[in-house]
Amino acid sequence: MKVLVFHDTRGNLSGLVVRPTNGPPGGVVPAPGDLMTEVELPDGTLKVTDVDGGAEGVVELLRDFRVEVKSESRLVRKHSETTE
Secondary structure: EEEEEEEEEOOEEEEEEEOOOOOOOOOOOOOOOOOOEEEOOOOOOOOOOHHHEEEEEEEEHHHEEEEOOOOOOOOOOOOOOOOO
């Protein structure tokens, strides 16, 4: 199951959004300072019943997992190429 997770630059989760597989793209916006990433949940991490009303699985996921941030985005200068 894929979910959108909200997290800081260190990968600490602050929230998540579950969308149906065939559903339209979501219109959610992260809080200032947060990032949003679509991730595949490990099998058995979250059950459909958790999403439909039981918050225990969601709270456990937010407490026990984080997004692995392998590299940070950064602004770099473009190299100019001469086309002579």
